[in-house]
Every structure is written in C-alpha cells, then in structure tokens.
Amino acid sequence: EASVRNPVHFHDLHPAPADMRAEVLAGLALPQKRIAPKFFYDAEGSRLFDAICELPEYYPTRTEIGILRRHGAEMASRLGREALLVELGSGSSLKIRVLLEALRPAVYMPVDISREHLLQSAEALAAAFPALQVHAVCADYSAPFSLPVDDHEHPRAAFFPGSSVGNFEPADAERFLRRVGELLGPDGRLLIGVDLVKDPALLEAAYNDADGVTAAFNLNLLSRINRELGADFQRDAFRHHAFFNRELSRIEMHLVSTRPQRVRVAGQDIDFRAGERIHTECSYKYSIDGFQSLGRRAGFEPDRVWTDEDSLFSVHCLTC
Numbered sequence: 001e002a003s004v005r006n007p008v009h010f011h012d013l014h015p016a017p018a019d020m021r022a023e024v025l026a027g028l029a030l031p032q033k034r035i036a037p038k039f040f041y042d043a044e045g046s047r048l049f050d051a052i053c054e055l056p057e058y059y060p061t062r063t064e065i066g067i068l069r070r071h072g073a074e075m076a077s078r079l080g081r082e083a084l085l086v087e088l089g090s091g092s093s094l095k096i097r098v099l100l101e102a103l104r105p106a107v108y109m110p111v112d113i114s115r116e117h118l119l120q121s122a123e124a125l126a127a128a129f130p131a132l133q134v135h136a137v138c139a140d141y142s143a144p145f146s147l148p149v150d151d152h153e154h155p156r157a158a159f160f161p162g163s164s165v166g167n168f169e170p171a172d173a174e175r176f177l178r179r180v181g182e183l184l185g186p187d188g189r190l191l192i193g194v195d196l197v198k199d200p201a202l203l204e205a206a207y208n209d210a211d212g213v214t215a216a217f218n219l220n221l222l223s224r225i226n227r228e229l230g231a232d233f234q235r236d237a238f239r240h241h242a243f244f245n246r247e248l249s250r251i252e253m254h255l256v257s258t259r260p261q262r263v264r265v266a267g268q269d270i271d272f273r274a275g276e277r278i279h280t281e282c283s284y285k286y287s288i289d290g291f292q293s294l295g296r297r298a299g300f301e302p303d304r305v306w307t308d309e310d311s312l313f314s315v316h317c318l319t320c
C-alpha cells in the first residue's frame with residue numbers, strides 16, 4: 001500500500017476541544033449576540049464550505065489557485081527549496097499540491113485541529129508524492145504551539161492560504177502572525193493568501209450565492225447547536241444576511257430572527273426580537289498596502305506579492 005511506502009509521521013499535540021456550550025451561551029448573552037465562525041465546521045459545515053469554494057460567485061478559491069499555478073516557480077525561489085514547509089489549517093491539503101512540484105520542500109508539515117481529516121489528507125498526499133516526507137501535526141493553530149521538531153537544519157516556511165487570516169479581527173490577526181513569526185524563527189518565510197477590497201457588489205455576491213449554499217452554511221450553525229447542545233432553534237425562523245461593511249472593510253454574516261421568539265439552548269431561554277441578529281462571521285478584506293502594514297506590525301517584512309489580472313486576490317511572501 002502507498003501509505004506503507006511513504007508513511008506519514010503523526011504528531012498529536014492534543015488540542016483542547018472548544019467548550020462549545022460555554023462559548024455559545026456566552027455569545028448569546030451579549031447585547032449584540034454572536035457565535036464564533038469556528039463553529040461552522042462540523043461535518044456538514046465542512047461539506048458546505050467545500051461546495052462554496054466551487055461556486056461561480058465565490059471567486060477567492062479559484063483565483064488563489066490560479067495565482068499559485070501561475071507564479072509557483074517564483075514563489076519557490078522566494079521561499080527557498082529544501083525547506084520545512086508548515087501549512088496552517090491544512091484541511092484537505094489540496095492547494096499545496098499546486099506548489100509541491102515547484103517547491104520541493106524537504107518536509108511538508110500540515111497542521112490541523114481535525115485529527116481524522118488531517119490523517120486522511122496527509123496519507124493521500126504522501127501516496128501522491130512518494131518522495132515527500134510528511135509530518136502531520138494535530139494542533140489548534142489559533143493557539144500557541146511549537147513545531148514537534150527542534151532542528152533548524154532546513155529553512156522554515158509557512159503556507160496559510162484561503163484568506164483565513166481575514167476571519168480574525170485585525171488585532172488578533174496581528175497576534176497570530178507574530179506567533180507564526182516565532183514558529184518560523186529568523187529568516188523564516190510566510191506565504192499567505194489575502195482577499196482584496198473590491199467592488200462591494202462582487203464581494204456581496206460571493207457571500208449571497210444564487211443557490212443559497214452560503215445561506216445553508218450559515219444556517220447549519222443552528223442545526224449543529226440543536227444537535228450538539230440540545231437546542232430548539234427553528235431554522236425557518238432565521239434568515240441568512242451578509243453585507244460589506246465599508247467602514248470596517250469586512251463582510252459580515254448574520255442570522256436574522258424573522259419574528260419575536262424564545263429559543264431553548266442548553267437549558268437556557270434565549271429571547272429574540274423580530275429582526276434581531278446573531279453575528280456569525282467577519283471576513284476582512286485588505287488592500288495590498290493595508291496587509292503589508294499588518295505584516296510589519298507583526299514583525300514581518302514584505303518580500304513579494306502576486307495578484308490576478310483583476311486584482312481580486314493577493315498572495316504575499318513575507319520574511320521574518
């Protein structure tokens with residue numbers, strides 16, 4: 001079997017599972033109710049997110065892959081070959097495939113909190129790239145952790161695609177990037193995908209697709225809470241709402257209560273006014289300069305940036 005020919009080295013850092021009950025109840029007790037976007041990703045939410053990435057309106061995924069394909073060789077020369085390449089939140093490890101031929105890292109180290117998915121994806125990748133050393137790390141990349149290797153014999157690089165950095169508040173993004181810099185050490189390189197500010201109509205279409213997949217993704221949060229916390233949210237008494245907030249340069253996603261209602265969540269009553277919202281996600285959009293400033297504040301220097309012809313999306317190389 002292929003996985004025997006190129007076995008995956010597995011490092012389980014035992015990430016603490018989120019206390020979903022406490023976090024959801026605390027968020028629903030706030031004057032502006034909110035639930036963190038990390039709770040979108042149960043099995044159904046992950047499936048819906050993959051479907052979003054294929055939507056005609058959701059330009060980020062295919063645009064970023066196009067940039068990686070087109071400029072992979074140049075990216076490789078900026079990152080340095082024979083590197084220890086860490087991918088943060090590697091999921092299905094699909095995007096890295098585009099870069100592996102050009103990059104030829106000494107070690108590929110996918111980091112993800114979802115143990116089973118990480119193992120399956122790492123094994124599939126190891127089978128497809130028999131010469132690649134794969135060290136899979138089960139960890140929560142949004143919390144501090146250290147790499148389970150102590151040598152600095154290889155130059156270190158990190159890959160953080162998908163504009164996931166946009167789902168952090170800017171202050172949290174800065175703290176996160178600072179930690180990535182510490183993980184990489186002196187002369188480390190970060191290759192990071194960042195969605196760009198653009199015509200609000202294009203942005204809003206990407207989060208309000210015609211088939212309602214994004215709406216289903218947002219509303220799935222209520223089904224998950226019903227199932228996992230014992231709640232009685234009625235999905236059809238809430239609707240998906242997504243818009244671009246220009247002042248804060250972010251897409252906001254909300255679930256809007258269509259009528260006054262009382263919902264039972266994990267043994268507690270939560271009241272909603274008609275039109276009251278639960279804020280479920282922010283997706284910050286940056287200018288190239290704006291993101292480079294954020295990188296500088298986090299201790300990086302901008303090295304190179306690549307975009308597509310329509311300036312929809314950017315991929316930055318930053319150095320420590």
Ligand code: AVI
Nearest residue numbers: 052162163164167207214283
């Ligand atoms: C994962 N993240 C970068 C996506 C985004 O665009 O902010 C999540 C998403 N939310 C709605 N559609 C996609």
